[in-house]
Amino acid sequence: MIFFIGTLCFLRGVDRRLLIFFVLSLSYVVCSFFYSFYFTDTHPLDFLQAYKAFIYVCIVASCFEKRIFEVRALYVFVWVMLLCFIFKYSYSLVFDFTERMGSRPGVFDENNFELMFFVLMVLLFSVFNAPKFNYFTLAVFILVFISGSRSALLANCVVLAFIYFKKFDLKFVISLVFFPLILLVVFNVFIARLGGGSLDDIDRVWFFNLFLNEVYNWGFSDFLFGSDRLTPLSSDVCKALFFYEKLFSYKENGDCYSVIFHSYFLRAVFDHGFLGLSFIISFYWYLLKFFGFSSRVTLAFILAVSMSALSVSSFNSVYVALASVVFINVYRTKDSYDLR
Helix, strand or coil, X not given: CHHHHHHHXXXXXXXXXXXXXXXXXXHHHXXXXXXXXXXXCCCHHHHHHHHHHHHHHHHHHHCCCCCCEEHHHHHHHHHHHHHHHHXXXXXXXXXXXXXXXXXXXXXXXXXXXHHHHHHHHHHHHHHCCCCCCCHHHHHHHXXXXXXXXXXHHHHHHHHHHHHHCCCCXXXXXXXXXXXXXXXXXXXXXXXXXXXXXXXXXXXXXXXXXXXXXXXXXXXXXXXXXXXXXXXXXXXXXXXXXXXXXXXXXXXXXXXXXXXXXXXXXXXXXXXXXXXXXXXXXXXXXXXXXXXXXXXXXXXXXXXXXXXXXXXXXXXXXXXXXXXXXXXXXXXXXXXHCCCX
């Protein structure tokens, strides 16, 4: 609600160069809403959960070039918030206060979601003449490591690879592929010793198998456009995932939707098809490139968010939308050319 209210304060119309994304996204959301409301009797909150990424496209496109965040003030603010997160995560682990967050520490939400903001801020500050290695980068890495979030760890590794290796050579490929894998093994040992399970316990593989069972009879057009707006999953899948009852339909009738797959890639393909997923990725690519970010930074942003998409809501998350608004509305003064 704070994000929605805050962005409303800066809406001044849509830049004509982003108008096509705004119109297509808004039209898709509105048409899909009326279709799902009148023909499939979808609960409005179930609809919102599936279409937030397209709603965020409209919001982010409307907050373009408003010069809201001065980079040095933002740097200090994010630093203070980061220290609060480290403090909260630390005492939650020490005193075992993690039950509400599902065995892992968190502040606002499950840490898979909220950590993406800090990971993307590392990328942003590297653009504004921050040194390659600084305490902020190290502090974010420590926070991600103690969080227990594998998706955030992979996203952070992607960002670090793009920051520290400037050329697309063999060293870059090795750092991008092998370093996260090695670190993931170390991380897995660390989590296992804390009683958090192992890589063998990753439930996303199971979700993927259930997804395959759900789409085994799909044709080309189904994969291109997704299922009907908004299609519940089969009763067999819902029964198999009964212990995720909190993610079932708001109608409380036993239905469940693609959100129960957790991974945004699976959710997006099922609800919107590869065409819808490509639209979302294309928007963020065009947005960052148009604002002046290099192809390297833009690719790092999309790959980092995509690492999150393997596990949780990714482009459907308010933390990614918030980071996007910060990216395209940050500016620097003469005093902000060297962040230390």
